[in-house]
Amino acid sequence: RIICFQSCEGLEQMAAVTDSGEIYLLQQKSFLELMKEAENKNVTCLSLVHQTIKDSLPMEVKLEDLTLRLPLRSDEVWASGVTYLRSREARNLESKSTGESCYDKVYEAERPELFMKSTFHRTVGPETPVYIRTDSNWQIPEPELGLVLNRNGDIVGYTIGNDMSSRDIEGENPLYLPQAKIWKHSCSIGPSIRLAETVEDPYNLVISCRIYRNGTKVFEDYANTSQLKRKYNELISYLLRDNVVFDGTVLLTGTCIVPNEDFTLADGDVVEIEIPCIGVLRNPVQIQSRMN
Ligand code: DO4
Ligand code: MG
Structure with a gap:
């Protein structure tokens, strides 16, 4: 796993975390730099990381003691919709559709x-607040597996994404989708990037989501990427069609976890999304303030 953390001097540094929990400082300043160096040397990111692990000693620190930051500066985050039955069912309900719907x-x-x-400026990393809109009364997190791509559309890693969504705005009219999906701090990514070669079966990953209110768990659910209707390369091939894709683009693969109709996020909630081989993406929820 590749992480970005804040050093004692306040600088952002990259590190590799092994499955046994050892942490090795990387000399590259960002994940994009790691990708670039691997490309220039015609090797994989994983072999560059293995070289560092071979040539250095682990840091004397535990993962839980580090302040993790956004692991990747993505110019663009794209997302897939209605790739799981649960998403279709929830959207049919919120749009009160009768007959065959667009979903x-x-x-x-x-x-x-x-x-x-x-986009980069709207995306936050672990522990940074995600915002809820001031003009919506029905908002949820959408826990999703994220594919980290290079500019050719190859999957270089996997991460977790929270596709924060407004159900009443989308439910009123599907043409409002950009407003139901995109606002300041409406997307979080992290806490790490799991290098692609180290994932045995990306179609068998358990995703869990927990939401806490005043310290009490008010929501919990699980899904598995085996429930996905589409293949990752199918989604990527449509993203690449007549398009330009940048190194470090993240493609979210859709949600299979949707809280019941009576649930909406509130200021002060905490959302946790976990995929065991990637980590726990935790974000407090804040009402979007007009001042920041
Ligand atoms: O159709 C609208 C968005 C769907 C979505 O975000 C999802 O299925 O995860
Ligand atoms: Mg979604």
């Missing part, structure tokens, strides 16, 4: 739903 159609269609979710 039913897109679930079955050959072309997947892909949309621009976020």
